[in-house]
Amino acid sequence: MKVIDIKLLVMDVDGVLTDGGVIIHDNGTESKKFHVHDGAWLRIWKRLGLQTAIITGRQCQAVEHRARELEIDFVYQQAHDKLAVLEQLKKDSQVPTEQMAYIGDDLPDLPVMKRVGFAVAVADATEEVKLAAHYVTSVEGGRGAVQELIQLLLQRMNLWDQALERYRR
Numbered sequence: 234m235k236v237i238d239i240k241l242l243v244m245d246v247d248g249v250l251t252d253g254g255v256i257i258h259d260n261g262t263e264s265k266k267f268h269v270h271d272g273a274w275l276r277i278w279k280r281l282g283l284q285t286a287i288i289t290g291r292q293c294q295a296v297e298h299r300a301r302e303l304e305i306d307f308v309y310q311q312a313h314d315k316l317a318v319l320e321q322l323k324k325d326s327q328v329p330t331e332q333m334a335y336i337g338d339d340l341p342d343l344p345v346m347k348r349v350g351f352a353v354a355v356a357d358a359t360e361e362v363k364l365a366a367h368y369v370t371s372v373e374g375g376r377g378a379v380q381e382l383i384q385l386l387l388q389r390m391n392l393w394d395q396a397l398e399r400y401r402r
């Protein structure tokens with residue numbers, strides 16, 4: 234297995250951190266369901282001094298709250314051109330694209346996936362997205378796909394023992 238050096242984990246939201254379902258209420262607000270395992274492993278990832286980012290085409294308060302809860306370093310909502318946002322993220326984070334991993338599920342994610350060091354598709358991603366990915370998760374979006382990716386990265390980056398140290402006391 235190739236050893237990779239990823240400093241920034243970039244995620245799409247709908248269909249990756251969620252199962253893609255969007256519940257629209259009568260007053261126009263939205264609900265989304267996130268998986269606690271993704272959140273737990275994002276905290277482990279951050280504790281190692283590594284960074285996180287969200288790029289989503291939609292705009293919703295729930296994402297803002299969840300991102301704050303998980304201390305996501307860079308949040309871009311209403312990103313209709315994800316490639317332009319990737320350029321912005323490069324400037325904001327000072328991390329080169331080779332040291333970014335991106336996890337997506339649908340066609341708008343493709344241009345970004347072709348440029349990052351490690352591109353990942355969720356199990357139920359659109360076929361073209363899966364074909365462009367270095368890795369396809371075994372689970373679907375919203376079911377712990379980010380947890381699976383973080384575990385894979387930590388193993389390939391030789392950070393597994395360090396990550397789990399505090400739980401083995």
Ligand SMILES: [Mg+2]
Nearest residue numbers: 245247248338
């Ligand atoms: Mg999506």
